[in-house]
Amino acid sequence: MSNNPSFVLRGVEDVVFEERPIPEISDDEVLVEVKKTGICGSDVHYLQHGRIGDFIVKAPMVLGHESSGVVSKVGKKIHHVKPGDRVAMEPGATCRVCEDCKKGRYELCPNIVFAATPPYDGTLARYYRIPGDLTYKLPDNLSLEDGAMAEPLAVGIHSVANIGKLRANQKVIVFGAGPVGLLCMAVAKALGASRVIAVDIIPSRLEFAKSYAATDVYLPPKPLEGETKLQYSARNAKTLMEQLDIEDRGHKAIDLVVDASGAEVSIQTGILVARQGGSYVQVGMGAPEIQIPVTTLLVKELNFSGSLRYGPGDYEFGIALVAQGKIDLKPLITHRFTFEQAKEAFETNRAGKSEDGKPVIKAIISGPDVSIDDN
Numbered sequence: 001m002s003n004n005p006s007f008v009l010r011g012v013e014d015v016v017f018e019e020r021p022i023p024e025i026s027d028d029e030v031l032v033e034v035k036k037t038g039i040c041g042s043d044v045h046y047l048q049h050g051r052i053g054d055f056i057v058k059a060p061m062v063l064g065h066e067s068s069g070v071v072s073k074v075g076k077k078i079h080h081v082k083p084g085d086r087v088a089m090e091p092g093a094t095c096r097v098c099e100d101c102k103k104g105r106y107e108l109c110p111n112i113v114f115a116a117t118p119p120y121d122g123t124l125a126r127y128y129r130i131p132g133d134l135t136y137k138l139p140d141n142l143s144l145e146d147g148a149m150a151e152p153l154a155v156g157i158h159s160v161a162n163i164g165k166l167r168a169n170q171k172v173i174v175f176g177a178g179p180v181g182l183l184c185m186a187v188a189k190a191l192g193a194s195r196v197i198a199v200d201i202i203p204s205r206l207e208f209a210k211s212y213a214a215t216d217v218y219l220p221p222k223p224l225e226g227e228t229k230l231q232y233s234a235r236n237a238k239t240l241m242e243q244l245d246i247e248d249r250g251h252k253a254i255d256l257v258v259d260a261s262g263a264e265v266s267i268q269t270g271i272l273v274a275r276q277g278g279s280y281v282q283v284g285m286g287a288p289e290i291q292i293p294v295t296t297l298l299v300k301e302l303n304f305s306g307s308l309r310y311g312p313g314d315y316e317f318g319i320a321l322v323a324q325g326k327i328d329l330k331p332l333i334t335h336r337f338t339f340e341q342a343k344e345a346f347e348t349n350r351a352g353k354s355e356d357g358k359p360v361i362k363a364i365i366s367g368p369d370v371s372i373d374d375n
């Protein structure tokens with residue numbers, strides 16, 4: 001194909017289709033013909049607000065970063081993929097020379113070029129240029145949609161396996177049953193967790209979590225009038241532990257808490273329900289500043305960690321678990337759109353459900369001239 005239609009964000013609530021030049025690649029890069037792209041909360045956030053924290057959309061930017069495609073061209077130095085190969089695309093190109101890159105924590109690289117994070121263009125185009133080593137050949141039993149889902153899956157792998165260091169037979173609780181929370185649950189289950197508890201304030205999400213990867217679910221009570229957030233969280237933690245027969249020591253205790261909600265009361269509750277010496281991982285982004293019960297954190301000697309995107313090995317690990325049949329990504333894909341329907345896809349994602357009332361977990365936009373049925 002000789003053109004490169006792209007879905008471009010120009011400013012708040014202002015998106016257009018534009019023709020962009022087809023990128024030239026260097027010796028260590030690959031040109032991918034993008035086939036499937038999942039919509040992420042961050043894409044929608046940029047559309048609505050034009051910024052996330054200090055990342056501000058100042059110039060037109062192509063959206064999208066959860067993508068898979070077919071290799072179109074490879075640079076001279078690339079040997080692990082060839083034109084025609086189906087690949088998952090890891091969207092963060094790091095500098096490789098800073099301290100964090102060299103230490104093997106490249107997600108912390110201060111020079112990262114991340115797709116659809118201003119000022120860098122994303123993947124909702126016909127063609128995307130990417131460092132060759134960030135393309136992962138899809139095993140035959142993975143679809144192109146699975147390849148796009150490898151991105152949020154890598155977030156779950158990073159949080160649960162890499163930062164949370166979950167081991168088999170441990171017990172996990174995940175706050176927030178959106179796409180990332182569900183994938184954290186799926187990873188926990190795949191790694192042999194003996195208990196995976198899902199917490200969410202939307203009952204239909206809990207129902208789905210139970211059918212997907214959770215062994216137990218918990219619906220928090222409503223706050224009482226006049227109750228502070230910390231008072232609420234203490235009551236919530238107590239109720240949760242009673243209802244689910246959880247103790248703070250011994251074989252009934254929670255080894256790993258993952259917060260994929262970003263909600264202040266979930267974070268507080270998570271600290272309160274974790275076992276003595278347990279781990280807590282923050283992957284959900286919410287209010288930038290909150291109160292936490294820090295004495296509890298200290299007394300329990302919790303390992304309290306942040307988890308950002310994904311690092312070395314996370315993509316391969318996730319793809320391998322899917323290829324082995326230990327994680328099924330298909331139930332998470334609820335909506336499919338053609339490239340021309342990209343605006344509608346964003347609207348649906350923002351509304352949280354389609355016109356027929358079906359809730360969105362993950363919506364996928366196909367590449368230009370790719371059918372939604374062509375996986």
Ligand SMILES: [Zn+2]
Pocket residue numbers: 040041042065066151152
């Ligand atoms: Zn994302």
Ligand SMILES: [Zn+2]
Pocket residue numbers: 094095096097098099100101102106109110111112
């Ligand atoms: Zn770096």
